[in-house]
Amino acid sequence: MTGQNTRTGSVAVFANRDEVSRHLADWLLKQALEKTDGPFSMALSGGSTPQGLYGLMASEPYASRFPWARMQFFLGDDRFLPHDHQDSNSGMLQRLLFSRVPVPAENVHLIPATGTAEDAARTYEAELKRFYGADTFQPGKPLFDVNLLGLGADGHTASLFPGQPVLKERTAWVSTCVPPVAPYTRLTLTYPAIHASRHVVFLVEGESKRDVVAKVRAQDPACPASGITAMGDLTWVLDRAAAPED
Numbered sequence: 491m492t493g494q495n496t497r498t499g500s501v502a503v504f505a506n507r508d509e510v511s512r513h514l515a516d517w518l519l520k521q522a523l524e525k526t527d528g529p530f531s532m533a534l535s536g537g538s539t540p541q542g543l544y545g546l547m548a549s550e551p552y553a554s555r556f557p558w559a560r561m562q563f564f565l566g567d568d569r570f571l572p573h574d575h576q577d578s579n580s581g582m583l584q585r586l587l588f589s590r591v592p593v594p595a596e597n598v599h600l601i602p603a604t605g606t607a608e609d610a611a612r613t614y615e616a617e618l619k620r621f622y623g624a625d626t627f628q629p630g631k632p633l634f635d636v637n638l639l640g641l642g643a644d645g646h647t648a649s650l651f652p653g654q655p656v657l658k659e660r661t662a663w664v665s666t667c668v669p670p671v672a673p674y675t676r677l678t679l680t681y682p683a684i685h686a687s688r689h690v691v692f693l694v695e696g697e698s699k700r701d702v703v704a705k706v707r708a709q710d711p712a713c714p715a716s717g718i719t720a721m722g723d724l725t726w727v728l729d730r731a732a733a734p735e736d
């Protein structure tokens with residue numbers, strides 16, 4: 491399965507998870523090194539799928555090659571939990587990546603876990619706006635160079651869950667979401683904030699995701715991931731197990 495469609499994007503399929511991680515680490519390194527006219531900003535996904543990639547980025551030869559001082563890291567979503575909780579995406583990223591590479595602490599922008607979830611959403615949105623330098627998105631000026639997204643078996647991406655009010659959000663950059671089908675209150679980038687990306691990359695692995703990949707690629711409206719668009723390009727990076735048959 492390969493090909494390009496303006497809305498659903500291009501697809502790259504790799505033999506296994508290690509090859510997926512290696513491809514993405516190489517591609518991210520190239521993107522980061524080529525961006526010399528300003529910081530290289532990324533929104534990172536949580537969950538289990540990207541953990542191999544994060545571990546690889548923190549290992550040699552990648553750890554010595556990434557221009558960490560020029561990289562700015564944000565999260566696409568998190569569970570509203572203390573960062574040292576085992577189910578916190580921030581905690582996972584700290585353990586696997588940020589604590590193992592020389593990225594300046596001020597370049598790591600974790601979603602706050604204090605106050606109310608609503609307070610945390612507003613605080614994170616203000617941080618994104620400070621970084622972006624404006625309160626509204628400007629045409630042709632992405633917020634993120636790369637937005638890495640995962641995909642849940644129910645079609646959620648980031649913490650945009652099926653049937654939730656957050657799917658209708660067109661103004662806020664960050665919102666709360668309380669999915670009835672998944673644990674924890676979530677904070678998530680909204681559709682407009684994800685759209686403001688030079689590259690959106692869906693990273694999906696495993697046979698259990700094959701059907702939902704096919705649904706999203708067919709633009710099934712029941713899957714929140716079907717609503718994802720990008721200012722720039724959208725790419726699917728899959729292992730063979732997750733790739734629908736042609």
Ligand SMILES: O=C1O[C@H](COP(=O)(O)O)[C@@H](O)[C@H](O)[C@H]1O
Nearest residue numbers: 535536537538539640641642648
């Ligand atoms: O809840 C979440 O789920 C998705 C998918 O996670 P995975 O474990 O199936 O890879 C993830 O992309 C998101 O960041 C996370 O909070």
